[in-house]
Amino acid sequence: MKHKFPLIFGLVVIFIAGTLAFFAPYLSPYSYDQQDMNAILQPPDNNHPLGTDNLGRDLLSRMIYGTRVSLSVGIFTSLVSLVIGTFYGAVSGYKGGWTDNILMRIVDVLFAIPDLLLIILITVVIGRGFWGIFIALSLVSWVNVARLVRGEVIRIREMPYIESAMAVGVGNWRILIRHILPGLSNLLIVTLTFRIPSAILAESTLSFVGLGLAPPFSSWGVLANDGWTAMRFFPHLMIFPGIAIFLTVLACNLVGDGLRDIWK
Numbered sequence: 001m002k003h004k005f006p007l008i009f010g011l012v013v014i015f016i017a018g019t020l021a022f023f024a025p026y027l028s029p030y031s032y033d034q035q036d037m038n039a040i041l042q043p044p045d046n047n048h049p050l051g052t053d054n055l056g057r058d059l060l061s062r063m064i065y066g067t068r069v070s071l072s073v074g075i076f077t078s079l080v081s082l083v084i085g086t087f088y089g090a091v092s093g094y095k096g097g098w099t100d101n102i103l104m105r106i107v108d109v110l111f112a113i114p115d116l117l118l119i120i121l122i123t124v125v126i127g128r129g130f131w132g133i134f135i136a137l138s139l140v141s142w143v144n145v146a147r148l149v150r151g152e153v154i155r156i157r158e159m160p161y162i163e164s165a166m167a168v169g170v171g172n173w174r175i176l177i178r179h180i181l182p183g184l185s186n187l188l189i190v191t192l193t194f195r196i197p198s199a200i201l202a203e204s205t206l207s208f209v210g211l212g213l214a215p216p217f218s219s220w221g222v223l224a225n226d227g228w229t230a231m232r233f234f235p236h237l238m239i240f241p242g243i244a245i246f247l248t249v250l251a252c253n254l255v256g257d258g259l260r261d262i263w264k
Contacts, residue, residue, distance in 0.1 A: 007258025013251035021068040028061035032218050041234050051236045053226060059237065062218045063244060069219040070248070073130070073203045077137040078195035082188060084138070085145025090176055090184075092146065093153030104150070110143050119202060120211055128214045133206065137199050145191060149184060156183045186263040193256035197249035204245050220245050 020027060036056035044051045050059040092103040110118075122136035156162060157180070165175050200220075206212035207221025208228070220241045227237025 004258065006254040007262075010251040010254030010258065013247055014255065017067055017071060017248055017251075020064050021071045024064050024068050028058075028064040030058040030061040032062045032065035033057065034061070041230070041237075043234075044236060050240050051234070053237060054230065059223070059240060062223060063220070063240060066218045066220045066223055066241070067244070069130070069213065070200050070203065070221070070245075073133060073137065073219070074196040074200040077134055077141060077199045078192055080134075080138040081141035081195060081199075082145055082192055085142035086149050086181075086184065086188060088142065089146035089149030090153050090180065093150035094157055094172065094176055094180065096154075100150075103146075107143055107146055110140075111147075115140050116202070116205065119206065123206065123211055128211065130213060133203055133212055137202055141195060141199060145195070148187065148191060152184055152187055153180055156180050186259075190256050190260045190263070193252050193259065197252040200245065200252075201249060 034057060036052065036058075038056070039048065039052050040056045041054055042048055042052045042056075048058050048060065050063065052058055053062070088103065088107075092100045118140045119136045122139060123132050126132040126135055162175060162179060165179060203212055203219060204221030204224065207219055208225045210225065212221050212225075213219050223241035224238050224245070227234070227239075227241065231238050
């Protein structure tokens with residue numbers, strides 16, 4: 001039971017975060033953009049458990065709504081990158097030969113460029129906002145997935161049952177969809193649990209440096225950026241969003257490690 005505690009802890013944290021995101025309008029005590037000019041930069045108290053920001057907005061409410069934004073970016077960009085990377089890596093690993101060489105050289109070029117630099121360039125071209133971040137992260141994150149999938153497809157391709165299917169004339173796409181992709185399920189699930197925190201961190205980093213989501217969105221990265229300028233006198237404005245990012249990223253990684261150990 002002890003060795004499963006990290007997995008259970010991670011699942012509990014993810015469940016709580018998911019509940020907050022899904023029921024944000026019902027669980028937040030105030031609207032995320034509701035201002036109170038009489039309660040500007042207040043420390044945590046009974047009316048505002050996590051305090052207020054420089055516009056008198058309740059930090060707890062903004063963090064609850066920020067959970068929805070941060071998780072949405074993390075989950076959906078990870079799913080899109082997983083689909084792109086799986087298709088790309090599966091075709092490369094299964095076809096082999098010159099097809100594999102060309103596709104992997106493209107991956108090598110993209111892999112040599114820092115992810116954050118590519119994300120910033122794409123964001124500058126597309127523009128800030130939810131969809132800009134979503135597209136940028138999706139277009140960058142698939143490269144690692146493609147490499148992992150390619151290696152696993154090459155391994156599965158050498159299995160006797162795959163060689164038998166080829167020998168009797170089963171089509172390539174049928175082999176990929178019916179025989180190879182199901183064998184990737186464990187790898188893809190574990191990979192997804194590691195991609196989500198990476199996407200959350202990337203969005204938080206971009207928002208923190210002012211290149212991420214624009215108002216009225218209130219992701220955890222945006223809140224941390226807002227609190228940075230007042231960190232010295234009002235540390236709660238940055239500490240609480242930072243804790244939320246840390247716990248969520250930790251939980252996703254613990255779940256990924258736990259599932260990988262179970263399926264090893």
